[in-house]
Amino acid sequence: MSCIFCQIAAKEIPSQLIYEDDELIAFYDIQPQAPVHFLVLPKKHIPRLTDMTDGDYPLIGKMARVATELAEKEGVSDGFRVAVNCGEQGGQTVWHVHMHVLGGRQLNGCLG
Numbered sequence: 001m002s003c004i005f006c007q008i009a010a011k012e013i014p015s016q017l018i019y020e021d022d023e024l025i026a027f028y029d030i031q032p033q034a035p036v037h038f039l040v041l042p043k044k045h046i047p048r049l050t051d052m053t054d055g056d057y058p059l060i061g062k063m064a065r066v067a068t069e070l071a072e073k074e075g076v077s078d079g080f081r082v083a084v085n086c087g088e089q090g091g092q093t094v095w096h097v098h099m100h101v102l103g104g105r106q107l108n109g110c111l112g
């Protein structure tokens with residue numbers, strides 16, 4: 001298995017896990033871009049948002065719910081950003097769909 005996020009989900013490589021259930025995991029980003037920066041993703045290997053099929057879309061709703069609950073736990077529920085980079089031009093570097101959750105500093109309009 002060459003996908004790093006599948007390996008994290010399988011506990012084959014370590015991460016700072018902050019959430020796990022039968023379908024999703026969340027862990028802190030290794031190169032945080034904000035005081036709070038974690039990733040929420042499905043255990044199922046889906047490369048990009050655009051690879052999701054009808055049966056996968058409920059996962060996005062669940063990811064949003066977990067992101068919100070964890071943002072609360074991390075103390076950033078007053079304001080945070082959720083981002084999903086899709087494709088090379090969208091800035092995606094790991095080909096396993098994931099939601100970034102960033103907070104703990106002022107985030108401005110431009111995503112870069």
Ligand code: 5GP
Nearest residue numbers: 004015027028029030031085091092093094
């Ligand atoms: P993308 O650029 O694909 O939207 O985001 C990938 C994110 O995964 C980056 O923010 C990067 O820092 C993070 N990342 C890459 N490899 C690892 C890893 O091995 N462990 C953790 N915790 N984060 C990683």
Ligand code: ZN
Nearest residue numbers: 003006045096
């Ligand atoms: Zn994967």
